[in-house]
Amino acid sequence: xxxxxxxxxxxxxxxxxxIDTDQLIPARFMSAPRSAGYGGFLLHDLRRTDDGALxxxxxxxxxAADGAKILVAGRNFGSGSSREAAVYxxxxxxxxxxxxxxxxxxxRGNAVNNGLIPAEVERVAPLLGTLTTPGAATxxxxxxSLTVGTVxxxxxxxxxxxxxLRNGWDDIDLTLGRLDAIAAFRRARHEGARWAFPNHNESxxxxxxxxxxx
Amino acid sequence: xxxLFDKVWDAHVxxxxxxxxxxxxxxxxxxxxxxxxxxxxxxxRGLPVAEPNLTFGVADHYVPTRGRGTLDLxxxxxxxxxxLSDNTKTHGIRCFGLDDPRQGIVHVxxxxxxxxxxxxxVNCGDSHTSTHGAFGALAFGIGATEVAHxxxxxxxxxxxxxxxxxxxxxxxxxxVTAKDVAxxxxxxxxxxxxxxxxxEYAGSAIRALSMEGRLTLxxxxxxxxxxxxxxxxxxxxxxxxxxxxxxxTGPDWDEALAHWRTLATDDGATFDREVTIxxxxxxxxxxxxxxxxxxxxxxxxxxxxxxxxxxxxxxYMGLSPGQPLTDIAIDQVFIGSCxxxxxxxxxxxxxxxAGRRAKVPGLVSPGSTAVKRAAEAEGLDRIFVSAGLTWVDxxxxxxxxxxxxxxxxxxxxxxxxNRNFRGRQGKGARTHLMSPAMVxxxxxxxxxxxxxxxxxxxx
Numbered sequence: 001x002x003x004x005x006x007x008x009x010x011x012x013x014x015x016x017x018x019i020d021t022d023q024l025i026p027a028r029f030m031s032a033p034r035s036a037g038y039g040g041f042l043l044h045d046l047r048r049t050d051d052g053a054l055x056x057x058x059x060x061x062x063x064a065a066d067g068a069k070i071l072v073a074g075r076n077f078g079s080g081s082s083r084e085a086a087v088y089x090x091x092x093x094x095x096x097x098x099x100x101x102x103x104x105x106x107x108r109g110n111a112v113n114n115g116l117i118p119a120e121v122e123r124v125a126p127l128l129g130t131l132t133t134p135g136a137a138t139x140x141x142x143x144x145s146l147t148v149g150t151v152x153x154x155x156x157x158x159x160x161x162x163x164x165l166r167n168g169w170d171d172i173d174l175t176l177g178r179l180d181a182i183a184a185f186r187r188a189r190h191e192g193a194r195w196a197f198p199n200h201n202e203s204x205x206x207x208x209x210x211x212x213x214x
Numbered sequence: 215x216x217x218l219f220d221k222v223w224d225a226h227v228x229x230x231x232x233x234x235x236x237x238x239x240x241x242x243x244x245x246x247x248x249x250x251x252x253x254x255x256x257x258x259r260g261l262p263v264a265e266p267n268l269t270f271g272v273a274d275h276y277v278p279t280r281g282r283g284t285l286d287l288x289x290x291x292x293x294x295x296x297x298l299s300d301n302t303k304t305h306g307i308r309c310f311g312l313d314d315p316r317q318g319i320v321h322v323x324x325x326x327x328x329x330x331x332x333x334x335x336v337n338c339g340d341s342h343t344s345t346h347g348a349f350g351a352l353a354f355g356i357g358a359t360e361v362a363h364x365x366x367x368x369x370x371x372x373x374x375x376x377x378x379x380x381x382x383x384x385x386x387x388x389x390v391t392a393k394d395v396a397x398x399x400x401x402x403x404x405x406x407x408x409x410x411x412x413x414e415y416a417g418s419a420i421r422a423l424s425m426e427g428r429l430t431l432x433x434x435x436x437x438x439x440x441x442x443x444x445x446x447x448x449x450x451x452x453x454x455x456x457x458x459x460x461x462x463t464g465p466d467w468d469e470a471l472a473h474w475r476t477l478a479t480d481d482g483a484t485f486d487r488e489v490t491i492x493x494x495x496x497x498x499x500x501x502x503x504x505x506x507x508x509x510x511x512x513x514x515x516x517x518x519x520x521x522x523x524x525x526x527x528x529x530y531m532g533l534s535p536g537q538p539l540t541d542i543a544i545d546q547v548f549i550g551s552c553x554x555x556x557x558x559x560x561x562x563x564x565x566x567x568a569g570r571r572a573k574v575p576g577l578v579s580p581g582s583t584a585v586k587r588a589a590e591a592e593g594l595d596r597i598f599v600s601a602g603l604t605w606v607d608x609x610x611x612x613x614x615x616x617x618x619x620x621x622x623x624x625x626x627x628x629x630x631x632n633r634n635f636r637g638r639q640g641k642g643a644r645t646h647l648m649s650p651a652m653v654x655x656x657x658x659x660x661x662x663x664x665x666x667x668x669x670x671x672x673x
Contacts, residue, residue, distance in 0.1 A: 017523055018405060018505045022635040027616040031276070031294050034251060045637050050623075076406040076505075079439065080635060082341040084251060084357035102406045105375075105441050106341055110357035160235045160373050171359070172259070175367045178229055178237065182264075182369050185228040185239050195462035195470035196241050198329055200267060200308075 001115050003168035004141075007096045009069030011137035011148055012059050013128045017074035019043075021107060024078065024086035038085060039092035064134040072099045072127050072148070078107025078118075087114045097139050099146060099155065100124065112161045115168065119146060119155035126151050141166055215483040218446050219377050219412045222352040222477065226335050228369055235371050241334035243269045243364050244320045245302070247276040247294040249339050252361035253301040263305040265368040270329060271302035271309030272320040275340075276617045279579050279606035282312055291617055305365075318582020318608040321345035321552035325429060326584055328458025332447035332474040337364055342552045342632065344435040348428035349455070350447035350477050352412075355436065375441045376486035378411040379479075382419040384493035388673070389665050391562070392427035393554060393630070393649040395419070396434035397499040397509040399491060405507040409439035411487065414479060419493035420445060425454040426558035433553045437506040437632055446478040500539055500662050501634045501647040503527045508634070512539050512652070512664050530636055531644050532626070539662050542646070545625040547576035547603070547657040548639070549650055551613035554630035555581030557588050559650040563630075564594045566654035566668045567601040573660035576603040576653075577619060579611035603657070615640045628656035 029041040047058040054061045060068065071090070077100035078086060087110045090098065097117035101124050108118045119139060121127065130149040137148040139155070141162050146155050163169075175182075189196060216224070229237040243265075245252070256263070263269060276294040278285055287296040295312055302309035310316040310323060317323070321342050324330040330346040336353035337343060339361040346353035356370065364370050382395060400407065413435055415428070423431065428445045435443030445451075452471060455461050462470045497511035504527050510517075517524065518535040528535065533542065549555065549563050560580060578598045580586040586608055589595055595605045612619040613631040615638060621627045623642025630653050631638075634645040646662060655665040 015522065016526075017521065018507075020505075020633075020635045022633070022638050026637055026641065027614055028641075030248065030616065031250075031290060033254065045641055076404075076409075076439070079405055079505075080341065080436075080633060082339055082343075082355040082357050083248070084359060087357070102409055102439075104406075104439065105409055106355050106357060106436075110359065113357065113359035158234075158373060160231075160233045163233055171363050171371055172261075172366050175237065175363065175369060175371070179367070181229050182237075182239070182367060186265075186368070189239060193333075193469075193473065195466040195473075196331070196334060198242070198267065198460045199462060199466075200460070 001168040003166050004115050005166045007069050007139045010067055010134050011070035011072055011131055012065045012068045012134045013131035014073040015128050018076045019073050020080035021078055021083050021086040022080055025089040030085045034088055037092050038088040042089040042093040069096045070137050071095055072131055074124055075101040077103050079104035082106045084110045087111050087116055091116055112164055121153055121155045215480045217377050217479045217483045218350060218414055218444055218477055222333055235373055237369050237371055238335055240337050240364050240368050240370055242329055242336045244338035245271050246274050246320055247298045249361055250297050251358035255362035256365055261366045263365045266306040269307045271298055271307050272323050273298055273311045273317055274319045275610045275614055277312055277609040278618050279609050279611045315583050319552045319610055322581035328455055328461030333477055341436045342433050344443050345429050345433040345552055347432040347442050347444040349451055350444055354442040375410055375412045378408055378413050378487040379485040380413055380415050381417040381490045382493050383417040384419055386419055386493050389498055390496050391649040392423055392430040394496055394499045396431050398496045400438040400506050401509040403438060405505045406439040411440055413440040413443045415445050426556045430553055434632055447474045498652055498665055504634055504636050514539055543661045544574055544628045544656055546574050546627050547653050548612040548627055548629040549653055550579035550611045551631040553632040554650050557585050560589050560594050563650040563654040564597040565672055566651050568597050570601055570658050572602045572657035574657055576657055577606060577612055578603050579606050580608050582608045612639055628653045
């Protein structure tokens with residue numbers, strides 16, 4: 001994956017708290033393979049009317065939001081399920097950074113794994129105030145700074161995530177270089193805590209015991 | 215001086231990077247139908263599964279709860295179930311599939327098979343993996359990229375979360391359950407209140423909870439934003455695990471037990487954050503909005519003033535500001551999910567429903583096939599059916615809206631599940647979260663109600 005250190009483009013405000021992963025992508029779309037493209041699923045039920053047409057009043061659907069790269073939202077963005085599909089929907093729709101007062105922990109990890117920047121700001125209200133209509137913004141990882149119109153603010157992003165985003169690191173590639181350490185750990189664990197390895201000789205095919213019967 | 219979390223974390227560190235990230239060994243990895251993205255990533259790289267014997271497949275998210283015998287394996291739902299069978303077979307992973315008597319919801323099956331143990335690390339591509347922390351395991355949900363990583367390496371990179379102790383002291387009032395404890399703390403701290411933290415639940419009210427109650431509590435940790443939830447293992451835990459099919463036996467059991475007894479947080483160990491709640495102050499709770507933090511005692515009223523989103527939330531939910539919560543009429547009920555579909559939960563609901571008729575239709579989906587059999591053995595299914603509810607097979611069912619069980623748009627459901635998000639149970643569905651007994655009482659009343667009068671003379 002290509003590294004990312006700076007995003008410059010149109011920012012769109014979604015002035016809502018708790019935009020959870022079920023909003024980002026409803027469950028019914030998640031059986032699709034990624035190759036099908038997930039962009040069309042993004043915020044599907046919030047941004048579309050019952051007949052599936054884009055609601056022209058929804059901020060992301062306005063002409064000024066065309067090609068948007070940054071979303072600015074309230075508190076607890078991406079809370080809920082671990083579905084990485086929520087990140088696929090954002091990335092496939094062209095979003096490169098989300099700015100919010102807080103993020104669901106799993107979403108944040110998923111975002112970084114897909115090159116999407118989760119930028120945490122202390123107060124989102126001034127940004128939302130500037131973005132009554134979509135506008136130009138710049139976000140820089142090195143300086144942890146975000147400029148929207150005339151408003152400049154700092155954002156938080158851990159060093160671990162910043163480094164990974166900038167280098168475009170893929171964890172599997174990195175970890176495959178450490179297989180010896182993992183193998184050594186496994187040997188030690190197996191010697192020191194054999195109980196931690198499942199007893200695959202469980203007693204018979206119907207051995208499941210319901211809870212409360214122990 | 216270490217916390218429970220510290221002890222389990224420290225015992226699993228394979229390597230540490232300069233920037234602070236740790237590579238942790240994963241003792242148990244559960245996959246389900248939704249793990250198809252991760253298997254695809256593995257296939258794209260031509261990588262094998264590193265530890266098939268530490269990996270278990272469970273069919274739960276997409277499985278239908280009715281008509282399994284005639285499921286079209288090429289159809290939209292069947293294809294997903296078949297995909298899990300194929301992927302696990304390819305990699306030599308044991309799978310509890312559609313026809314297996316051990317099938318059920320992964321967070322119910324792992325514990326009941328003795329796969330989940332104190333002191334283990336447990337991962338699954340599902341946010342409610344926090345459930346397994348009830349045993350004193352370090353268990354957390356991960357995304358597809360991380361699932362692929364665990365499949366390929368049996369390890370995972372993590373930044374060490376902060377620690378938080380949530381102490382519930384005292385005795386819970388009658389009919390107040392782990393579900394009420396969870397929704398109460400989430401309402402108090404917010405749906406992101408515990409973000410970035412590993413939560414340990416402590417205090418006399420927690421010690422008094424059954425394993426089922428602890429599982430419900432830890433399950434909902436993620437709804438308060440916690441990375442994971444944990445309860446120190448004790449005699450309740452050990453009694454539950456003894457004799458479970460995959461649990462250690464003989465000398466291994468003795469060694470495990472000796473280790474498990476050392477896991478509790480040391481006296482004097484410190485947490486980054488401490489929160490204490492008086493158990494006696496917790497009431498039976500229901501949610502009124504579209505976030506689990508929107509929870510109030512059932513005797514309360516829909517809020518009249520709130521943040522910017524309140525009007526929008528109430529419009530979606532079809533509620534008016536100031537409306538008594540007990541005035542909210544429901545269209546249907548659902549009893550099920552990884553949160554509240556264990557035998558104890560079904561018994562609690564059946565106790566309310568015995569000899570009564572529900573005023574609304576509803577679905578009862580046990581947490582596992584084993585729970586289903588056990589419930590039937592004690593006649594709970596007949597109580598549900600006599601009350602007018604539908605007794606179906608085990609799976610994620612109406613909690614997740616991806617297997618055919620959904621709530622229709624505009625309909626209102628009293629539900630034992632974990633998320634009242636917009637559209638969670640189906641597009642336009644209105645969800646009210648509460649305990650199994652409270653759902654049963656709502657079914658009988660036809661509206662949200664306090665369960666207490668329905669249990670008079672039944673204790």
